[in-house]
Amino acid sequence: MMRLRFVPAGESAVMALAEGDLEQRAAHLRGILAALDGAPPPHLVDAIPTDDTMLLLYDPLRTTAVEIETYVSSLALPAPVEDSESRLKEIPVLYGGEMGVDLGRVAAFAGVSESEVVELHVQTEYIVRFLGFMPGFPYLGPLPDRLTTPRHETPRTIVPAGSVAIAEDQTSIYPVASPGGWNLIGRTPCRLFDPREYPPSMLLPGDRVRFRPVDHAEYSRIHFEILAGQR
Amino acid sequence: MSRDALLVRRAGLQTTVQDLGRPGYGRFGVPLSGAMDTESLRLGNRLLDNPAHAAGLEMTLVGPELEALGSLDCAYTGADMNLTVNGRRIQPQRAFAVREGDVLRFGAVRIGARAYLCLRGGVDVEPVLGSRSTAVTAHIGGFEGRPLLGGDIIRTIEPASSTTPLVRVLPHSLLRRYGRETTLRIVEGPQAAEMREALEHLLAADWTVNGRSNRVGVRLDGPRLPVRAQAWRTEGVPLGAVQVPADGAPILLLPDRQTTGGYPKPAVIAAVDLPTAGQLRPGDRVAFRMVAIEDAVELLRERESLLSSARPERRSAGGIESTISALETSNVTELEVQRGSLAFKWTRPSTE
Structure with missing residues (x-):
């Protein structure tokens, strides 16, 4: 059985640290999150997972870190889901041009052509490691080594919603317009975050993701279908 | 049921709709949001017998100018933002009533950063993920995820009946001291x-x-x-x-x-x-x-x-004498009240 270590994070939260290799830790934490969803301990307020940690926030007037730790450690975890069985999401992307103004920069860092960057980006299957930074923002990996590109030193004041981007060894999609320093290589018409739905995020930790290149016509068609509520 | 309550004539530096936030969605990357000074918001709601999670306005450093669009019970808590109603000064940490056409003008704070204005029943905007709070950077909640702008109309959830007395004041023992x-x-x-x-x-x-x-x-x-x-x-x-x-x-x-x-x-x-x-x-x-x-x-x-043991001091509308006698036995030192065109000011007589 996988073990967890706990570190206090103030009087209202405790950090659970998973041990083992990256894949084991991620699978373990996804199992815990699923189990907590089904049967949360009393007075747990929130649970925020990353690659190898889960922040457990609780009401300190009604429970204690020890009670939360005991509960989480004794959870009967569901059998680990094989990655091949988890949800596969396909994300249509219009690469380059004004939709992906940094495609050339990424190509220059990689020493390949822009179309080779697109090829590398779409031929990889990614795992949603966790969501953070802003509502519905997925941290996707692993990115092909070739595509590793540093962030912009000065972030842009506005990155449009739907921007598909690369920073360091990660790739992601901006669900809403925001300031950002990632390299923009394309844009998807998909709505990644919709607070009227539950879950509000289209992508969830553990999901598999593939990007599919589309042209202007298909991008527009999908965009209008989404606006019209047809998908 | 919901009705127009206030017209925003001037928005102030950053005025947002806030409640106690949006816990439970951190795993989706959704920030908590909610009042920066949750205690002042809670006390404002307490003054009006609102539920603790009712939404109010959080006003930052320089407040807004608001016009009442009907009769309203309000509570004003947190930092002193130099509020005047139709030009008359109103001290914070109290509930009061206004009438249609009254103008609430908040000024600048000198100590602290944020004041709260609660309305009876609570500010009504569409809840997003269980909360009316504005998450400005995430663009969700409140008024389309943004601070208020001039011309916005703030609506309130109308309660079944209005029972607010003329004025209610928070006891000093409850209040935090803000300083530099x-x-x-x-x-x-x-x-x-x-x-x-x-x-x-x-x-x-x-x-x-x-x-x-x-x-x-x-x-x-x-x-x-x-x-x-x-x-x-x-x-x-x-x-x-x-x-x-x-x-x-x-x-x-x-x-x-x-x-x-x-x-x-x-x-x-x-x-x-x-x-x-x-x-x-x-x-x-x-x-x-x-x-x-x-x-x-x-x-x-x-x-x-x-916080849970203390009760706002009630000032019934049952005559000026009863109000003054209630004030004299309280630990309030000064009180200014206004309802429509009626104004009342009381200062604790010096005993030294």
Whole structure:
């Protein structure tokens, strides 16, 4: 059985640290999150997972870190889901041009052509490691080594919603317009975050993701279908 | 049921709809949001017998100008924002009534940063993920995820019946003191063990609130804290985390913080002092004091017990004599009341 270590994070939260290799830790934490969803301990307020940690926030007037730790450690975890069985999401992307103004920069860092960057980006299957930074923002990996590109030193004041981007060894999609320093290589018409739905995020930790290149016509068609509520 | 309550004539520096936030969605990257000074918002709702989670307006540094679109019961709490109603001064920490056409003009705060205006029944906007709070950086909640603009109309959820007395005042014993110098109690954060030296410096130094502070974080100027240049693990960020980025200048992470981050957090503000942190303004001086986790819980328990035991002092509308006699037996020193064109001012007679 996988073990967890706990570190206090103030009087209202405790950090659970998973041990083992990256894949084991991620699978373990996804199992815990699923189990907590089904049967949360009393007075747990929130649970925020990353690659190898889960922040457990609780009401300190009604429970204690020890009670939360005991509960989480004794959870009967569901059998680990094989990655091949988890949800596969396909994300249509219009690469380059004004939709992906940094495609050339990424190509220059990689020493390949822009179309080779697109090829590398779409031929990889990614795992949603966790969501953070802003509502519905997925941290996707692993990115092909070739595509590793540093962030912009000065972030842009506005990155449009739907921007598909690369920073360091990660790739992601901006669900809403925001300031950002990632390299923009394309844009998807998909709505990644919709607070009227539950879950509000289209992508969830553990999901598999593939990007599919589309042209202007298909991008527009999908965009209008989404606006019209047809998908 | 919902009705128009206030027209925003001037929006102020940053006026947003806030309640107690949106807990439970951190795993989707959704920030908590909610009032920076939750205690003042709760007390405002208490003055009006609203539910604790009712939404109000959070007003920052310079407040708005609002026109009443009907008869309204209001509560004004938090920092003193120099409110006048039709030109007459109204002190904070009280409930009062206004009529159609009355103009509520908030000015600038001199001490503290944020005042709250609650309405009977609560401010009505479409709840998003269970909360009416505005998350400005995430663009959700409140008025389309943004601060108020001139021309906005604020609606209120109409309660079944109005029972507010002429005026209700919060007892002084309930109120926090805001000053230009504040000591915040902290407890150990997730990186306390790896950052002993930084913690010692944090506790020893005096800090000044930087002007680039907002609902996401309060930045502090002072000595640079030692922080190892290493890749720290990315992890969830507790509310009130004292984060130390690579440049060594600490940031207090408040309700609109990101849910995850990769900078170390040697300390977390004790929950009991979060409302005080939410009143910090640029130029304020801040010091820190470390307390044990058990003590932080006990301090929070004591504070909550004080808040739940105290009751607003009722001023019935049953004649001026009864009001004055109630005032004389209270610990209120000064009171100014207005209802429509009627105004009443009372000052405790000097006994010395």
